[in-house]
Amino acid sequence: MIEFSVKMYVYPNGNVGLRDFKSTFEGCEFIIGSTGSGKSTILKMINGLIPHFVGGNLEGHVRVFGQKPSPEIVFFVKQNPEEMITSTEVADEILFPLIQLGVSRSEAKKEAEEVCEELGIAGLLERKTYELSTGELQLVEIASAIVSKAKVLVFDEPFANLSRKNAMRVIRIIKDYPHVVSDHRLEFSKYFERTVNIGLEIEDVEIPEVELGELIYEGEIELREGELIALVGENGAGKTMMLKRMASDMRGQGLDFSIVLQNPSYHLVEDSVGKEVDSAIAKEFGIEKLLSRHPQSLSGGQMKRVAIAKAFKSKILLLDEPTAGQDCNFRKRLIYLLRKHGKSAIIATHDSEVAEHCDRKMEL
Amino acid sequence: MIVESLKEGLRGGEREGRCALLSASLLSVSVYASGMAFEISLTATFVPLLVTKSRSLKLLKAFLPFYILFAVTAFFVGITALKSLLAFLAIISAGSLVFSSQPSEIIGALKFFKFPEKLVSLLQIALSILPVIVSDFENVKNIYCRSYYRLLKAFVSTAILRAVSFSESLYSKNFRYKAAGKTRKPGKADYLLLVVSIFVLIYAMSLEVST
Numbered sequence: 399m400i401e402f403s404v405k406m407y408v409y410p411n412g413n414v415g416l417r418d419f420k421s422t423f424e425g426c427e428f429i430i431g432s433t434g435s436g437k438s439t440i441l442k443m444i445n446g447l448i449p450h451f452v453g454g455n456l457e458g459h460v461r462v463f464g465q466k467p468s469p470e471i472v473f474f475v476k477q478n479p480e481e482m483i484t485s486t487e488v489a490d491e492i493l494f495p496l497i498q499l500g501v502s503r504s505e506a507k508k509e510a511e512e513v514c515e516e517l518g519i520a521g522l523l524e525r526k527t528y529e530l531s532t533g534e535l536q537l538v539e540i541a542s543a544i545v546s547k548a549k550v551l552v553f554d555e556p557f558a559n560l561s562r563k564n565a566m567r568v569i570r571i572i573k574d575y576p577h578v579v580s581d582h583r584l585e586f587s588k589y590f591e592r593t594v595n596i597g598l599e600i601e602d603v604e605i606p607e608v609e610l611g612e613l614i615y616e617g618e619i620e621l622r623e624g625e626l627i628a629l630v631g632e633n634g635a636g637k638t639m640m641l642k643r644m645a646s647d648m649r650g651q652g653l654d655f656s657i658v659l660q661n662p663s664y665h666l667v668e669d670s671v672g673k674e675v676d677s678a679i680a681k682e683f684g685i686e687k688l689l690s691r692h693p694q695s696l697s698g699g700q701m702k703r704v705a706i707a708k709a710f711k712s713k714i715l716l717l718d719e720p721t722a723g724q725d726c727n728f729r730k731r732l733i734y735l736l737r738k739h740g741k742s743a744i745i746a747t748h749d750s751e752v753a754e755h756c757d758r759k760m761e762l
Numbered sequence: 763m764i765v766e767s768l769k770e771g772l773r774g775g776e777r778e779g780r781c782a783l784l785s786a787s788l789l790s791v792s793v794y795a796s797g798m799a800f801e802i803s804l805t806a807t808f809v810p811l812l813v814t815k816s817r818s819l820k821l822l823k824a825f826l827p828f829y830i831l832f833a834v835t836a837f838f839v840g841i842t843a844l845k846s847l848l849a850f851l852a853i854i855s856a857g858s859l860v861f862s863s864q865p866s867e868i869i870g871a872l873k874f875f876k877f878p879e880k881l882v883s884l885l886q887i888a889l890s891i892l893p894v895i896v897s898d899f900e901n902v903k904n905i906y907c908r909s910y911y912r913l914l915k916a917f918v919s920t921a922i923l924r925a926v927s928f929s930e931s932l933y934s935k936n937f938r939y940k941a942a943g944k945t946r947k948p949g950k951a952d953y954l955l956l957v958v959s960i961f962v963l964i965y966a967m968s969l970e971v972s973t
Contacts, residue, residue: 445934447930447933447934451929451930451933452930469933469934469935469936470936473934473935473936474934475934476927476930476931476934478927480894481894481924481927481928481930481931482931482934482935483890483891483894483928483931484886484887484890484931484932484935484937485865485866485886485890486865486866486889486890486893487864487865487866490866490942491890493942494935494942495935495936497940497941497942498935498936498937498938498940499936500940503942503943503944506942526893527890527893528893528894528897542935546935546936642904645904646904649907657905659901659905661898661901661920663916663919663920663923664898664901664902664905664916664920665905665916666916666919667906667912667915667916667919694919694922694923
């Protein structure tokens, strides 16, 4: 169905994106790999974003149903749903791909409503896209992909911002369509016919025990020195809003804290990673090879890692989905580093493994 | 304050798209046709305030720095600058009528009036991106509230990355410059707005003729 015979792909900036990749996908694949291993590059090749849109030099070829990759036959849902928005209204957002195919609005709306019922997001249809949480927006974009009538659906980290319940709902629905999914949440791999591993080796990290110290923040949540608190809840429960409120409160109290939001580019303002993060911390985060790179030239996952490493200069960390876009090794490493450096952190997450390693969970 | 006002001002309202678009155009033309007459500028400012239940005031607030600039100029230049300030206010206020309707209705109205679909589809995309950019600005502002330089750097680089990502998304969604808008039957209030706008235009033209 999808044939890869790629000797090498080099991005326009000279970075090698993929090397020696030969494989055939049948349409129910789950791709895993370490952060920056080339998973997104593979996905972008399936719909022709690489090389037709992005540019660069591709040695080899990719065929989808024997044809050249094209967005007409492959619908690609990106990692960050905010960057997929094409309408201010949810209903228009979902039916956008059908409108592009020349389907009438009323006909397209009927199909969109059916898919939304199946996905359990019919209640979002009358809302504005900019009022939704990242997780809700993710579901809207997935609905849009399903409605699109494309022959293959390609998803880049669709579960990163979804609760387990919503992720399972998505899996059940996309099973009826040929699909390729790349994600770091390995617990979902068993629901796919085949797992393709792009060089991921699972590391064993021993997390040190830490004794909690004195109370250092008293607001919506009480936080002790060295304590890790997981903020969990369904999509749209208000986890990000709560983190922002606490950040504002901490700023008012003059506490030493850093907040890392879901979009890492907010936090990176220097012209090299080396100026953002000191080399010792960079080594602990596994980003020492990136020190000379411009932060905005990194992949989404790498940028997020740099943003979290930068936040380590503060005593208290407020982290919004820190493991979204990160490989499974980084989940444990993050907890290990937080413990090792005695940081106090409030972590908004859908990642059950991260939540399990925290001292306590707070459900919204 | 400016960002919040802009975001609130851009929230859609209840007016019918075609009537809102026509009225906005008629009121703007009135200001120009009357040679920026005080009474026309004031009427063109207050009609949208009434229709949008003062929501257009939020959009007007977003342009506060420009009014200050005009006001300072008026202090030195005199009556002409004051007239320009009022005309500027009136045109922004009249433009805000467009946002008294839902974006999909405005798109529907533009298609109804046979605007090229390519232009309409691009307008739709631009409108949808605006709240994301505004929200990015708010987030960046909260992070770098004490450093204007860092705020600007973070915002500009985020906006550039967003632009690249949005264009990738349009490719991925097989964008073919097609827009989907909706139209519905106007209500009494929509017709009333249209009639008032036509009267303002006729009065503006009569003023110009009499001078």
